[in-house]
Amino acid sequence: MLSVDRLINYFEQFSQVLHVLELYRKIYEEFLAVPVSKGMKTEMEKFAGGLYTTSVEAFIPNTGRGIQGATSHCLGQNFAKMFDITYENEKGSKEMVWQNSWAYTTRSVSLTFLYYKWNHVGVMVMTHGDDKGLVLPPRVAPVQVIVIPVPYKDADTTAIKGACESTVYTLNQSGIRADLDIRENYSPGWKYSHWEMKGVPLRIEIGPKDLANKQVRMVRRDNGAKIDVPVINLVEEVRSILDGIQENLFNTAREKRDACIEVIKTWDEFLAALNNKKLILAPWCDEEEVEKDVKARTKGELGAAKTLCTPFDQPELTEGTLCFASGKPAKKWSFWGRSY
Structure with missing residues (x-):
């Protein structure tokens, strides 16, 4: 004792x-x-x-x-x-x-x-990440906002550049990590793809029309949504959008993860879920020999299945529930699957 x-x-x-x-x-x-x-x-x-x-x-x-x-x-x-x-x-x-x-x-x-x-x-x-490249959550992105001038033919490039510099300065002074891409040897479209690949959460474009209307165009990296925002509301809108991106990335990832969770109770259900690339929640007898046996029986080119963890948040284990692998009385629910 x-x-x-x-x-x-x-x-x-x-x-x-x-x-x-x-x-x-x-x-x-x-x-x-x-x-x-x-x-x-x-x-x-x-x-x-x-x-x-x-x-x-x-x-x-x-x-x-x-x-x-x-x-x-x-x-x-x-x-x-x-x-x-x-x-x-x-x-x-x-x-x-x-x-x-x-x-x-x-x-x-x-x-x-x-x-x-x-x-x-x-x-x-x-x-x-997606087919365009990285997608970085705003809270950990080194650059949260990239500002890109969009000068058209005969546009006042000096004024546009000045507006971009002012935008970056205002955001940086407000604690938002912003940067400016004024490279002249690349087109705006090339820059869009470049910064999308790097995963920057929010892009701000400023062209002649935006200058005339005292606004900026914002483009979200997570869903591609575009919004025109008055310059006077710049900081508040950027903060709100960055918060929205952070929340959306987490919610989307959680929905995708939850959609992959499959609750099984038999060996056949376990194999089917494993082959369908699921995160498997299964009743288990908590015996090491059974755990070793599952690993041995599922060994293959894609790798063997194993326990990932026994979640602290346990579903109800009703009386009479049997282990999916051994048929013995189950003692707990555990996550199983292939892993890195």
């Missing part, structure tokens, strides 16, 4: 692990606009040597594969025992330390850090 002190340490660690996991969720959902599921890894999939591993899991509908977004590990006292890491408690006696582990902000520039960093970027690119 665990002592009171050991129980307190255990629950303090669990609280800390979940706190970091929630920070991960916020980064993915509120900044990268990528929906994720929070859950627990199985004994097979957890960090080697750790007590348990929690994770946020993303899913790429276009490829039908899950991807581990980020992990937060409870190491318990396992590594303390291996390396003899102790501390002196309030009673003056030595005890083994309790440890947790994560990587988002505590790692310096190393190969491991770069792996985690580009893993996050890769998930975002695969989630939002």
Whole structure:
């Protein structure tokens, strides 16, 4: 039986692990606009040597594969025992330390850090990208707004350029990351494609007509919508549109992800869903040998299926529900599928 002190340490660690996991969720959902599921890894999939591993899991509908977004590990006292890491408690006696582990902000520039960093970027690119190129959520886009002059024949190019420069200055002074493309050796159309490929969330075009009407034309990267906005309302409208783009990217990604979730209860249903590139939610007996067997039975050119995580948000498990793979009484619902 665990002592009171050991129980307190255990629950303090669990609280800390979940706190970091929630920070991960916020980064993915509120900044990268990528929906994720929070859950627990199985004994097979957890960090080697750790007590348990929690994770946020993303899913790429276009490829039908899950991807581990980020992990937060409870190491318990396992590594303390291996390396003899102790501390002196309030009673003056030595005890083994309790440890947790994560990587988002505590790692310096190393190969491991770069792996985690580009893993996050890769998930975002695969989630939002389209045939034109990148689609960047405004909150993480290095350039949120690109301003492009559109001079027609006999237009006052000096005035148009001045209006563009004024627009960029006003936006930058308001905390919006804006840039100006005044390269003369490229046409406006070429510039549109160039910045669309780079994923800039919002494009502002200023031509003779806009100059005369004291307005700018805004074009959204996420859906291509165009809107003419009076210069006097520039900052407010840009902020509103950027917020709308951020929200739309997340909602669209979540709808696509949710449409791929398939709840199954039998092996045949599992195989059909796997072949249809679904994110599978299945009742499971929580036995490691069964998990290994599923991996072995689905091994092929596309890779084997495996557990992605056991979500904390568990659907009701009615009495008599059987494991999809073994036929034994199910103990939990878990996400399964192919993964990166």
